Amino acid sequence: MIGITESPEGVALALVQFIVQRAASSTDHRLCRVALSGGSTPRRLYEMLARPPWRDQVDWARIEVFWSDERCVPPDDPASNYRMAREALLEQVPIHPAHIHRILGELPPDEAAAAYERTLRKVFRGRAPRFDILLLGMGVDGHTASLFPGTPAIHETMRWVAATEAPTAPHARITLTPVALSHAVDAYVLVTGAEKADMVRTIFKGPRDPDRYPAQLLIDSAYWIMDEAAAARFREP
Numbered sequence: 524m525i526g527i528t529e530s531p532e533g534v535a536l537a538l539v540q541f542i543v544q545r546a547a548s549s550t551d552h553r554l555c556r557v558a559l560s561g562g563s564t565p566r567r568l569y570e571m572l573a574r575p576p577w578r579d580q581v582d583w584a585r586i587e588v589f590w591s592d593e594r595c596v597p598p599d600d601p602a603s604n605y606r607m608a609r610e611a612l613l614e615q616v617p618i619h620p621a622h623i624h625r626i627l628g629e630l631p632p633d634e635a636a637a638a639y640e641r642t643l644r645k646v647f648r649g650r651a652p653r654f655d656i657l658l659l660g661m662g663v664d665g666h667t668a669s670l671f672p673g674t675p676a677i678h679e680t681m682r683w684v685a686a687t688e689a690p691t692a693p694h695a696r697i698t699l700t701p702v703a704l705s706h707a708v709d710a711y712v713l714v715t716g717a718e719k720a721d722m723v724r725t726i727f728k729g730p731r732d733p734d735r736y737p738a739q740l741l742i743d744s745a746y747w748i749m750d751e752a753a754a755a756r757f758r759e760p
């Protein structure tokens with residue numbers, strides 16, 4: 524499931540429309556649970572969602588937010604995924620504070636991972652973590668969330684959350700595991716920029732090796748929304 528837009532703005536607009544539709548479609552008036560991605564790609568999406576006309580089309584009282592991963596830094600650290608989402612979206616819309624489930628990056632990593640796992644298992648009542656919307660990105664090295672190549676968390680089969688290490692600072696990270704990524708109702712991988720074109724081709728046309736290319740875990744289970752630059756080599760024979 525792949526969508527290609529002309530520009531990064533097109534990726535953001537496509538996702539905003541998906542989110543507004545999904546948030547409106549939960550007919551039983553239960554909460555719509557959204558796991559936010561970190562990094563820089565989704566910032567424009569969050570900013571768009573936080574402003575008219577899209578902001579006014581969401582019943583924010585029914586939105587509950589989580590994160591796909593977090594850096595092990597305090598919430599006001601410039602590297603914090605929570606801080607980026609707070610500034611771009613959460614401070615602009617009336618989400619109930621109890622519906623914002625921040626990963627406690629200021630704790631020791633194993634404690635942060637255990638606390639987030641407890642939160643998720645309580646929210647999902649011990650059943651599968653079925654996020655209504657799961658947002659993810661992809662790094663130039665093929666990582667997604669904070670599942671980095673060659674790391675043990677890629678092979679986690681029981682836990683929903685793991686503490687892990689990134690090759691780039693901040694090195695300590697907290698991430699959803701493949702178990703948690705696999706149950707989403709709608710998962711979206713947002714990829715923009717020419718620097719990712721080679722890895723996009725490898726993910727879809729290269730050897731299947733999720734340990735080396737963790738984003739391959741999402742080939743069949745997610746909608747990949749990319750701009751032309753990131754998809755430039757996708758169409759090559």
Ligand code: 6PG
Nearest residue numbers: 561562563564660661662667668
């Ligand atoms: C993070 C993200 C990470 C991100 C990719 C893409 O904490 O950095 O969760 O998985 O989505 O690295 O990052 P960009 O959007 O900045 O290219």
